[in-house]
Amino acid sequence: MTTVIQNVKLLNEEGELVVSTIVIENGKIASINGDIPAGATVIDGNGHFASPGFVDVHTHLREPGFEHKETIATGSASAAKGGFTTICAMPNTKPVPDSVENMQLINGLIKESAVIRVLPYGSLTKDISGEVRTNMQELKEQGAVAFSDDGIGIQLASTMYEQMQQAAKLDAVVVAHCEDNSLIYDGVMHEGKRNKELGLPGIPSICESVQIARDVLLAEAAGARYHVCHVSTKESVRAVRDAKAAGIKVTAEVCPHHLLLEEMDISSDDANWKMNPPLRAADDKDSLHAALLDGTIDCIATDHAPHTAEEKCCGMVGAPFGIVGFETAFPLLYTNFVETGKWKLKQLVDWMSVKAAQIFDLPYGTLEVGASADLVLIDLDKEQTIDAEGFVSKGRNTPFNGWTAKGWPVVTMFEGNIVYQEAE
Missing domain, CATH: 2.30.40.10 (Urease, subunit C, domain 1)
Structure with missing residues (x-):
């Protein structure tokens, strides 16, 4: 045809x-x-x-296990509406893609329901518990695009180091949600000015950046390729920038909401503003912009994280973290950055397609003769x-x-x- x-x-x-x-x-x-x-x-x-179909390396489709929030069918259709043609699905499902059997189950669901290309992650640990390590070679053979325990920071340095060593042998990418649990303090938004005004517990920036600093050194020691999810703080930017300068194989992503919003935009205790990492301070947002422009941050990813209205209706304390992003990402970024002259259209397309694909050596995200x-x-x-x-x-x-x-x-x-x- x-x-x-x-x-x-x-x-x-x-x-x-x-x-x-x-x-x-x-x-x-x-x-x-x-x-x-x-x-x-x-x-x-x-x-x-006509743009290359967008590539999103950080998404949550919820199926299997949480179909009341999203399914592969609805999530992939939502992505298609937003212009995405390749998305990478995080492993915080039930069951977790932590074994050959579970990965085959998820691949079957994708083949049955997805309207675009869905590439599943394999988990770094069994049941994304941060404890028992998975067999990454077996998961890669079953099509795992990369490896992550996204949603939870791996707390034990030894676990992360040992999985990075295994990943290095496979030339696989370790992808990390960076969060030190001892520094969360039951927070629901950024520890800054607005959380105090709203009387809500805060999450300090150091919660994210200290684990990035740990992980880039572990990646250096293991010789592994390491990708940082949803960078949100100026300290995290500094850790990634310094690691790149030292020749460590690190890449990083930023989400549209962290580029567009900051803590003072939150006017009330509304859980539709609750995401992890949280919206940070204005100077953090400025640092993310600079990091995209100078190449410290490599790409833009949505972290599309659907929840039900009932889960999000009763304030931040007790509500799950996360917002949806597929259907609004490009228009919001185009309007606020390209239309205003801060970015070129080509930069935005590169960050949402070409560079995202390059991180995982994917042959997508380009409009060239011979390409899909x-x-x-x-x-x-x-x-x-x-x-x-x-x-x-x-x-x-x-x-x-x-x-x-x-x-x-x-x-x-x-x-x-x-x-x-x-x-x-």
């Missing part, structure tokens, strides 16, 4: 938008601005921007108000409800097939 997408705008090497034609054959990009084969199905791109035909058409001029009730995701838990943004995906294609199309 041959599909031709005419009248779309592609970014050239200089970051300029150029009107182009894309020819797709058998799920791959056959040519760009080449001849149109006879009998091809022709799609009018209406002058929209994973792409998203975006109406950069379309402006609309975010309405959480219209999300495809089961989760409605977002602090961005009611925000207005520009730059909305209108068509998403995965391997040459349309998996999302804006309703007429």
Whole structure:
């Protein structure tokens, strides 16, 4: 089957938008601005921007075990609506992908339900308990994209070091949610000014940064590739920057909400503002911006974390951490950073596709001849108000409800097939 997408705008090497034609054959990009084969199905791109499908290396699909929050079907459809064509699913499910049997179960569910490419993580420890180590070689053979106990920081340095040693032998990436449990203090938001005003227990920044500092040294000793999840503090940025300068194989991600919001934006005890790590201080947010621009932070990931309305309805204490992010990530970032001149469009696309894929050596996130035909058409001029009730995701838990943004995906294609199309 041959599909031709005419009248779309592609970014050239200089970051300029150029009107182009894309020819797709058998799920791959056959040519760009080449001849149109006879009998091809022709799609009018209406002058929209064609981006590589976005790659999200940090997501939560909840299935198996927590289908009341999200399923692989709803989560992958939500991702497609947001322009994502490859997502990496964290292992905090039930059962955890900590054995060959459990990984095969999850792979079967993905094959059955996903509308885009879903790559599962394997866990670093059994039942993500931080204690008994998993057999990473067996999990990698079953398709584990990388390894993490995301949601929980591994407390024992010996456990992390030994798994990093195993990962180094496999050339696998160890991915860490960095949090020292002894420094959480039952906090529900950042330990700063606003938590005191709201009378809520705070989580100090040092909770995150001390474990990053530990882990980069362990990665150096083990010779392992190490990726830091959702960096949120200026101290964490410094630890990653220093590690990179020392030649340690470390990469890092930042979430849209940490780039867009800070602690003083929280006006009340509303659990839709509760995420882990929490929204930090203004100078932390500024440090994250600088770190993206100078390459200390490598990519943007959503940490899409759906919960039910009932779980999020009664204030921060007792509510689960996490917000959804698939369907709002690009418009929010485009509006607040590209439209304002702080970033170039090419930078945003790179952070959401090319560089994210490079971390795990994935052959996705590019629009090149021979590549998988994973792409998203975006109406950069379309402006609309975010309405959480219209999300495809089961989760409605977002602090961005009611925000207005520009730059909305209108068509998403995965391997040459349309998996999302804006309703007429």
